[in-house]
Amino acid sequence: MKYYVGIDLGGTNIVAGVVDGNYNIIAKASTKTNCPRPDREIAADMARMAEEAVKNAGLDMGDIEWIGIGSPGIANSSTGVLEYSNNLGFRDTPLVDYIKEFIGRDDTPVFIENDANAAAYGEYVAGAAKGARNAVCITLGTGVGSGIVIDGKIYSGSNFAGAEIGHTVIEVGGAQCSCGRKGCFEAYSSATGLIRMTKEAIELHPDSAMAGMAKERGKVTARTSFDCMRAGDKYAKDVVDKYIKYLAAGVTNVINIFQPDILCIGGGVCNEGDPLLLPMKKIVAEEVYTRDSDKNCEIVIAKLGNDAGIIGAAFLGKANS
């Protein structure tokens, strides 16, 4: 059996995992990222977590084929430099070189990739997009993350900053997005977007079930509208319908551009299951350019959750082969 290390570098946690040739995570180690602090210090902790995970797996670093890193920001997979990360406060950090230095083994290759791309690759090699030739993965979380895999290769554009599907405008002049644009897919289809729509509806309908639930729970969450819809609230159903309308628009856009075998959707909002997915798929089927074709993209739910990033990172050596 061959073994690989994947490191998921986040703004909050550093998680390293040892993954076996069957795509199973057999050991993990994690620590806080503690941003902001110097990039070398964070790299030292990443190397330490890799070593700890390897030890936890009962292995030696010599047993590891390669190490892969998933990082927020613009990760240049050719040079190994994390060119820019707003979350981490890094600019032109030679992260691959740092990890090599701290691990101290010249014969262990180290790879780096953007975290959303790494997670998409994880679903592609071992999760819901397994078996696809071309796949696009979208994660509905605080933002809308996305990754594109074409013919087994991660596509990140000529400057390694592409695949920002969340930052495509689906309503010119629409809701403010964190990226500075107005009307981005992310501004509507993220959990944050759903919460915004729910709050707007509560303001318009202060006597609605949503308003009551928000008061009772002390906050509005991405589940408020779905929960109240299930309890029969008409205004909540309007919010859910609106959310699904925008999500379907963005998903249809992605299919019309990429026509992948599989479009994989993940993130907390997907836990809503069929009440979200069935009406969304229905709109996509009606709207997609190939609606009359018998070969259409399959829409599936992500399988690996937070492990996608570690598994994807662990197999970056394959993506780069």
Add this chain to the structure above:
Amino acid sequence: MKYYVGIDLGGTNIVAGVVDGNYNIIAKASTKTNCPRPDREIAADMARMAEEAVKNAGLDMGDIEWIGIGSPGIANSSTGVLEYSNNLGFRDTPLVDYIKEFIGRDDTPVFIENDANAAAYGEYVAGAAKGARNAVCITLGTGVGSGIVIDGKIYSGSNFAGAEIGHTVIEVGGAQCSCGRKGCFEAYSSATGLIRMTKEAIELHPDSAMAGMAKERGKVTARTSFDCMRAGDKYAKDVVDKYIKYLAAGVTNVINIFQPDILCIGGGVCNEGDPLLLPMKKIVAEEVYTRDSDKNCEIVIAKLGNDAGIIGAAFLGKANS
């Protein structure tokens, strides 16, 4: 010198060209498509035009490395079957086999590709996108055509129906598109979209210069608003500004997804030059996700015009190598 034949199959004309190894068209032959008629008849005329072009070039079919076809619709480049074309009324036409049969030379390979993809590939190998690793080409015509070239390969998705960037919604619930969706990029950024916006403005401002020009010329064209803007009409400038706003939104979307080295824009509307391009590029530069990066996509104007399709088709053997 090596020679190649490219055939541009359109709803109106069939044009075949002989292209030399320097990407120059050295001879052409053309005939009317005369749709609708049986696909075999049209294929026979395509083969005849190829032979005529070769003869016009002073060559023999034995001098030709391969033949490439650019066709409207879903062209399966693996099987050589034109699976569907609304324009031509074809379904599952084995176009590559037909051409091989009519040409009667087993040793001359024949390739097929969607026409917009072939035109994009033409700009990629010999035109405005030459030298790029990744390029996206957009044509602002009756519709908004587009083609994607990644690492020298044409990207058309898993079912050969992708790259329909014109059919991505940029305004949910917006203007009706020919594809059935509402608010597509094409509905705003095609010449047809510009004419619609101009007509809407004329209706609102029947005393405007645009209304006068429309009456004088007997029709509204894609140039009416630009011409009247240059003559100082405020309402015309509003139309142009609106057109540019939507075009910039769609172009920024493409860059945020693909981050190509080069985004190439063609089609008649581009003849407006700087009054169109400079404000559009300014908005894109302000809005693009990598606005703070020093590596940004270059936006250029297509060079090859209608020849792009023939040249791209002629080099399909290279795209498929």
